[in-house]
Amino acid sequence: MYDVCIIGAGVTGSSIARELSRYDLKTVVVEKGMDVCEGTSKANSGIVHAGFDAEPGTVKAKLNREGNERMGKLAEELDFSFRRNGSLVICEEESGLKTLEKLLENGKKNGVKDMKIISGDEARAKEPNLSKNVIAALDVPMGGIVCPFELTTALAENACVNGVEFAFDNEVKDIKKSNGCYKVITSKREIEAKVVINAAGVYADKIHAMVSTTPMHITARRGQYCLYDKQTGKMVERTIFQLPTKMGKGVLFTPTVHGNLLIGPTAEDIEDKEGTNTTAEGLDYDRMKAAESVENMPAGRMMITSFSGLRAHEDGDDFIIREAEDAENFIDVAGIESPGLSCAPVMGEYVANIVLPKLNPAKKADFVEKREGIKHINSLPVEEREKLIAENPAYSVIVCRCEMITEGEILDAIHRPLGAKTLDGIKRRTRAGMGRCQAGFCTPRTMELISKELGIPMEEILKSGRDSHVL
Numbered sequence: 001m002y003d004v005c006i007i008g009a010g011v012t013g014s015s016i017a018r019e020l021s022r023y024d025l026k027t028v029v030v031e032k033g034m035d036v037c038e039g040t041s042k043a044n045s046g047i048v049h050a051g052f053d054a055e056p057g058t059v060k061a062k063l064n065r066e067g068n069e070r071m072g073k074l075a076e077e078l079d080f081s082f083r084r085n086g087s088l089v090i091c092e093e094e095s096g097l098k099t100l101e102k103l104l105e106n107g108k109k110n111g112v113k114d115m116k117i118i119s120g121d122e123a124r125a126k127e128p129n130l131s132k133n134v135i136a137a138l139d140v141p142m143g144g145i146v147c148p149f150e151l152t153t154a155l156a157e158n159a160c161v162n163g164v165e166f167a168f169d170n171e172v173k174d175i176k177k178s179n180g181c182y183k184v185i186t187s188k189r190e191i192e193a194k195v196v197i198n199a200a201g202v203y204a205d206k207i208h209a210m211v212s213t214t215p216m217h218i219t220a221r222r223g224q225y226c227l228y229d230k231q232t233g234k235m236v237e238r239t240i241f242q243l244p245t246k247m248g249k250g251v252l253f254t255p256t257v258h259g260n261l262l263i264g265p266t267a268e269d270i271e272d273k274e275g276t277n278t279t280a281e282g283l284d285y286d287r288m289k290a291a292e293s294v295e296n297m298p299a300g301r302m303m304i305t306s307f308s309g310l311r312a313h314e315d316g317d318d319f320i321i322r323e324a325e326d327a328e329n330f331i332d333v334a335g336i337e338s339p340g341l342s343c344a345p346v347m348g349e350y351v352a353n354i355v356l357p358k359l360n361p362a363k364k365a366d367f368v369e370k371r372e373g374i375k376h377i378n379s380l381p382v383e384e385r386e387k388l389i390a391e392n393p394a395y396s397v398i399v400c401r402c403e404m405i406t407e408g409e410i411l412d413a414i415h416r417p418l419g420a421k422t423l424d425g426i427k428r429r430t431r432a433g434m435g436r437c438q439a440g441f442c443t444p445r446t447m448e449l450i451s452k453e454l455g456i457p458m459e460e461i462l463k464s465g466r467d468s469h470v471l
């Protein structure tokens, strides 16, 4: 019998798992994918929003501002990439000035620090590539960027080190009440737990409906992106937002924490909760809108890939984090659309405050708070590189030429707690395959390493999902 069963190993489930792992609890995370970060947490803008968008008084607004403020400390504890690069919300027409002022007011009410409205010229002095049509901008120094894969993996890995079990490739098919607890029935096993936490992203309404008759409806709101070569990553330092619409924050133009340039997303309500394809129209829209933010859009040939993610938009437009009215000990953490990533540093604590009074566990004396990430040899000073290579020559063998990722890093990704078992697992942990050639060169060698280290025949190695065989 588990104390807690968390459904979903995205950034939300992983943040909750990490927080609960501070306590003497038997916790399992059940995930239908083969790894952590297989849902929306892998496909978003990677922005640590400052917290000026959300309506004051909402759960979203509270967790966003607090999460933003705590991201730096969490990045230090768990060793993932985060930079407070600041953001600008630009306005190109007189009619937009009111919206800019409303955002400033919202931000102040939400407690966001140091924001101010600046003129177009002041904005261009900060960001020389900004469009000459910009007449004013909201300057937000608290905005940041984070690697969503590293953040999610770091939270999950740390939870695992502190005793949380992860059950991958287990799709929850049904949940039954049995003898005062819940029986979570997955594609592979049955799990009994006193408390169930529903962190299933776009599927949270389906999971909710397994135990509750209260209405919940989540729309998959797709956002498509274009990712550009690192040669373009310095076009802007800050994240450039356009004025928000009722569908979201609009198309942004941002450096990523690893130095690429990202533009997007679209905002399209779709029926298919698996509809993460991109479309020619969507990508054209991104480029057309982004061209309004800057002078000299990068050439199309600089785009290295496209992707899309699904926002879990709940009809009430706020996060739903509470015990279901008609299902005691079943906690919904639903409607976690943007800024769900930004909230990760405090999401776990918020949910734990609901769960802990039910179970009254003791705090662990031996909780391991810190985690050391994978060492990326290319970003180390020469002396440190040489030392690492002397200790382990695998760090001198380059596997991914675009991102300069070595065999040593890939071996670390495979063998560390909650290690990678798929090509995408390696890619998200190390960046092998994320560069200009998009895994054209490194795939065979990475597969050989997975095969040798984990004893998996080459024909059985997966890209990510269960039927994604490469050979």
Ligand SMILES: Cc1cc2nc3c(=O)[nH]c(=O)nc-3n(C[C@H](O)[C@H](O)[C@H](O)COP(=O)(O)OP(=O)(O)OC[C@H]3O[C@@H](n4cnc5c(N)ncnc54)[C@H](O)[C@@H]3O)c2cc1C
Pocket (backbone or CB within 6 Å): 007, 008, 009, 010, 011, 012, 013, 030, 031, 032, 033, 037, 038, 039, 040, 041, 042, 043, 044, 045, 046, 047, 048, 049, 170, 171, 172, 173, 199, 200, 201, 202, 203, 221, 222, 223, 224, 265, 309, 310, 311, 312, 336, 337, 338, 339, 340, 341, 342, 343
């Ligand atoms: C286009 C876009 C842009 C965004 N930009 C930002 C941003 O810049 N900043 C920001 O803060 N936030 C952003 N977000 C929001 C952020 O990405 C999400 O809030 C966050 O990733 C949600 O995490 P999650 O863990 O709740 O959901 P997910 O990551 O989707 O995790 C849910 C997990 O549940 C699993 N699951 C589902 N059903 C089952 C089942 N039956 N059995 C077992 N497992 C199941 C899924 O496989 C998945 O792994 C953006 C989102 C989108 C789509």
